[in-house]
Structure formats: C-alpha cells, structure tokens
Amino acid sequence: EAQARSEAALQLREAEGLVGDAMDAEIHGTLAMLHMQQRRPAGMQAEFDRALAILRAMDPVDEQQLAHLLRTAGEMRGDLGDVGGPQALFAEARTLVERNYPADHPEPINLLRAMCRDAQRRDDLAAATRHCDDAWQRAQRVFARPHHQRAVIAATLAQCHLARGDFAAALPLLAQADGEFAEVLPPNHPLRGRLALERALADLHAGDPVAARGHADAALASLQAAAAPPEELAEPTLLLRVLDCNAAPDDARRAAVAATLQTVLAR
Numbered sequence: 001e002a003q004a005r006s007e008a009a010l011q012l013r014e015a016e017g018l019v020g021d022a023m024d025a026e027i028h029g030t031l032a033m034l035h036m037q038q039r040r041p042a043g044m045q046a047e048f049d050r051a052l053a054i055l056r057a058m059d060p061v062d063e064q065q066l067a068h069l070l071r072t073a074g075e076m077r078g079d080l081g082d083v084g085g086p087q088a089l090f091a092e093a094r095t096l097v098e099r100n101y102p103a104d105h106p107e108p109i110n111l112l113r114a115m116c117r118d119a120q121r122r123d124d125l126a127a128a129t130r131h132c133d134d135a136w137q138r139a140q141r142v143f144a145r146p147h148h149q150r151a152v153i154a155a156t157l158a159q160c161h162l163a164r165g166d167f168a169a170a171l172p173l174l175a176q177a178d179g180e181f182a183e184v185l186p187p188n189h190p191l192r193g194r195l196a197l198e199r200a201l202a203d204l205h206a207g208d209p210v211a212a213r214g215h216a217d218a219a220l221a222s223l224q225a226a227a228a229p230p231e232e233l234a235e236p237t238l239l240l241r242v243l244d245c246n247a248a249p250d251d252a253r254r255a256a257v258a259a260t261l262q263t264v265l266a267r
Contacts, residue, residue, distance in 0.1 A: 032046075165205075220236040242257055
C-alpha cells in the first residue's frame with residue numbers, strides 16, 4: 001500500500017510538472033526503502049539512483065538531504081548483503097556531513113554507526129571499533145539518558161569488543177544498553193531479546209554460566225513474546241542447550257546441541 005501511494009504521488013506531481021525537485025527525490029528515496037523491505041534489490045538500487053541523480057542535478061545542491069540519502073543508500077545496500085558497495089557512498093556522505101553539521105549532531109553520529117556496521121561486515125574490526133567508539137562518545141553528549149539511539153550505539157560498540165574477544169569492555173556496555181532499552185522499549189520488543197542473547201554470550205565467554213543462563217532465558221522469553229520466527233529462537237535455544245551440556249555432559253545433551261546448531265547454521 002505504501003508503494004502504491006508513493007507511486008501515485010509521483011504521478012500526480014508529474015501531471016503538475018513538479019519533477020526534479022527535493023520532494024521528487026524524497027519520494028524516490030522512500031520507494032527505494034520500500035523495495036528493500038520487500039527484498040527487491042534491483043528496484044531499490046534503481047530508485048536510489050533516481051533520487052541521487054535528482055539531488056545532484058539541483059542548483060544549488062541540498063547537501064544535507066544528499067548526505068542523508070547517501071547514508072541511507074549505503075545502509076540498505078549493506079543490509080541486502082553488498083559488502084563492498086557502501087564504502088564509496090559513506091565516504092561521499094562523510095565529506096558532506098563534516099561540511100554541514102557540527103560534530104555533536106545526530107547526523108554524524110548516525111553516519112559513524114553506519115560506517116561501523118559496514119566495517120563489521122568486512123571484518124575490519126579495528127575500523128568498526130574506531131567508528132563506533134567515536135559515535136558512542138558523541139552520543140553520550142548529544143542524547144540525554146535514557147535514549148534509544150544511545151542504547152543502540154552502546155550495543156553496537158559492545159559487539160565490536162565481543163568480536164575482538166574483549167569481554168571486559170563489552171559487558172558494561174551491554175548492561176548500559178539493556179538498562180536504557182528497559183526504559184524506552186516494551187519488554188517484548190525484539191531488540192531486547194537480541195540484546196539479552198548478546199549478554200548471555202558475553203557471560204558465557206567471561207566464565208559466568210549462571211548469568212549466561214538468566215540472560216539466555218530472558219532472550220528466549222522476549223523473542224517468543226515478540227512472535228519471532230522459529231529460526232530466530234534457535235540461537236537462545238542453542239545457548240541454553242550448550243549450558244545444559246556443560247553442566248552435565250551426556251550423549252543426549254550433546255545430540256541436542258548438535259541438532260540445534262544445524263538449525264542455526266542453516267539460518
């Protein structure tokens with residue numbers, strides 16, 4: 001329905017001769033995101049290309065709108081599995097953001113987090129940690145606690161530390177994110193379930209199986225309450241079965257771990 005309404009808006013504007021302006025670019029950008037949400041990468045890319053071409057042809061160029069669209073295009077391409085493509089988009093966006101915004105503003109913070117996620121996908125953990133740490137330092141100055149954006153960035157930085165094996169740095173960030181999410185999100189929000197799973201994994205690596213079980217139970221309950229699909233429930237289930245096997249290893253528990261692991265790997 002959203003796509004049909006957006007396309008109808010374009011037709012109405014075209015009939016009035018309203019083409020090639022900022023609103024035209026915004027509608028094409030919206031269509032690009034709708035194609036992404038429906039897993040149509042070709043349509044997404046075509047609409048982003050149209051929106052970018054419109055903005056670049058404008059005189060003067062709205063650099064803030066162009067920077068936002070470049071970041072969004074990079075994020076969407078990354079979400080659909082394009083590992084190398086977003087880098088050029090982010091680099092162009094960064095030039096525009098640094099020229100048009102103060103350092104402590106939500107837009108550069110959002111861009112840094114997007115660049116972090118891109119570096120994570122490329123397994124460049126040093127760059128990912130650097131970008132996300134910068135975003136976290138700024139976020140603490142810009143957003144008053146509790147704030148959804150603060151929590152997301154804290155959790156993302158914790159993921160960077162976990163990937164590097166620095167559990168001591170990850171654990172307090174996960175606790176920080178969890179505390180803020182608890183104040184701004186309902187208990188059954190899927191983000192809370194995924195964060196609880198991250199906390200359980202960190203606890204397990206840090207040698208605290210009791211805390212790991214508590215967070216794994218919370219992750220499973222939260223994702224079930226959020227009506228997550230069965231394959232998404234496999235990860236907390238796997239962790240609980242690993243904990244069972246570690247506590248009292250036997251053939252049945254090992255088989256349960258192996259079976260659940262296959263579900264996770266298939267996903």
